[in-house]
Every structure is written in C-alpha cells, then in structure tokens.
Amino acid sequence: MAMYALGLSVLQEEISYEKTQVKQMAYADDLTGAGKITDLKKWWALVKENGPTIGYTPNATKSILIVKPEHYENGVRLFSDSGVIVTKDGQRHLGAVIGTEEFKAKYVGEKVSELVKEVGVLSGMAKTEPHAAYSAFTHGLQHRWSFVKRTMPGISLLLRPLEESIRKKIPTSTAEI
Template sequence: MAMYALGMSALQDVIAFEKTKVKQVAYADDLSGAGKLQDLSHWWGLIQANGPTIGYTPNAAKSFLIVKPEHYDGAVNIFSGSGVVVTKEGQRHLGAVIGTEEYKKEYVGEKVSEWVHEVDVLSARAQDRASRSLRGIHAWPATSVELRHTHHPGHQPSPQTAGGIYKEHFIPSVTEISRPGE
C-alpha cells in the first residue's frame, strides 16, 4: 500500500491544479475532478497516459462526467470515444449523490426504502428472538441513516419511512412491548 501511495503522489504531481486547472480530490483509488470541459479532457488524458506507469489503471466505463444540461452536448462531443459516461441527471459518488434535485430525491428514496426493508426484516425476526436481535443490531448500519441525511441538507425524510419503521415495528419487536390499542 505504501508503494501505491507513493505512485499516487507522483500522479497527483502530474495532474495538479496548477498544471490542469481542475479542482480535484483523491480517496484511495478514486479520483474526482471539477472544472471546465476542455480542462477536464486534458486532465483525463494525463491520467490515462501516466496512471498505468504507477499501477493506477483508469476505468472509463466506471468514470462519470456530471454536467449541467446546457453543457451536455458539448461534453458528449469532447468526450466521445473516451468511454467516459456523460450524464446531466447525476450519479452516486463516495456514498453520496451529485446531480439534479430529482436525481438526488430518487437516490435517497431508494436508500431509505432499502433501510426500511432491512429494519422490517430485522423486526420480523426479532419478534421471536428479541434478545438475540439486540445483540446482533451492531451489524446493521443504523447510524448511517443519520449520517447520510446530514449530507443531504435539502432532504427531509418522511416519518412514514425511516423513523416510522423504527417506532412502529422495530422497537416493539425487540422490547416485546405492543403499541397502545393492540
């Protein structure tokens, strides 16, 4: 891993902002850049040319260029033949999402639905085995619900989904306490 880090620092020198005018972030083997289309095209070319020599192989099919709708046609033209996927809707990025408000709502809605399903399954199993479910709860990423919502300040989760599933199903199943009226 140390050798890979050294190689990545050499690549970072080649694609530095001062040389490419692309603002960038690197996390492990993920590189992200933001800037003007021509600058991004040059940056991508440098990554393709210099990455493999240090063991970093860029994968165009997993590379997404997220652009504003008014820049979409230009981006498709500039990046044609590169294999980079150009989108004006959005894409997930390191556990979050970048794109239009509609895309963000769709993405977050899918995540919340997955969490609701997971808690529902856990609740159903907990009805018969409450204490074992409590011991196993650490395996479910409950805190990710709160953490991920902090990354989407404009999104307000529906109480009938994430919060409601805890209150209506999970807590009663692990505590063996019924809601009033049952």
C-alpha cells in the same frame, strides 16, 4: 495501501491544479476531478498519459462526467472519443450522490425502501430474539442511514418513511414484544 497512495501522489503532481485548473481528490484508486469541461478534458488526457507509467490504469468505462444540463451537449462532444460516460442526472460517488435533486431523491428513495424492508425483518426478529434485533439495529442498520444522512444534506423529508417504519414496527420496551 500506503505504497499505492505514494505512487498515486506522483500522478497527482503531474495532474495538479496548477497545471490543469481542476480541483481533485484521490481515495484509494479513485480519482475525482471538478472544473470546467475543457479543463477536465485536458486533465483526463494527462491521467491517461501519465497514469500507466506509475501503475495507474484509468478505466474510461468506469469514469463518469457529471455536467449541468446546459453543458451536456458540449460534454458529450468533447468526450465522445474517450469512452467516458457523460450524464446530466447524477451518479453515486463513494456512497453518496453527486447530481440533480431528482437523482438524489430517487437514490435516497431506493435506499429508504431497502431500509424499511430491513426494519420489517428486524421487527419480526424482535418478537423472538429482542436482544439480537436490538444489536442488529444499533450496530448495523442505524449506521447505514446515518452514513446516508451525513453524506447527503437536505434529505430529512426523504427519510420520513423510514422514521415511520421504525416508530411503528420496532418495539421500544419488552411490554410491546
């Protein structure tokens, strides 16, 4: 991992903010850039040009350009020959969401629905194996929604179904089992 990061730092020097006007971040083999669409087009060309020489092969089909609705047509036009997916809605990124409030609500709603089902499974488990259910809840399930809360601010109302499910289904004492 450390060697990969050192190699990627060479590419980041070639596509630096000073050269592209694109704010960027790298995490493992993921590069992220933010800026004006025309600057991002130049940045993408530099990534494609310089990446392979250091062993970084950009994959256009896994690359997504998220634009504001008013810039969607310009984004599609500029990136039409690149293979990059252009969206005005949003996309999941490193476990969180970048995009519109509607996209974020849909994504969080799906996550909450999944977590509510898992709370139901744990509540069934708690009837016969309360310690195991408690451990699964505190060491597993709880961390999953903590991550969602930490990475996407302003979603407390979207988490209410999960909170209600926990309150109704998870026993709080052995007397409830």
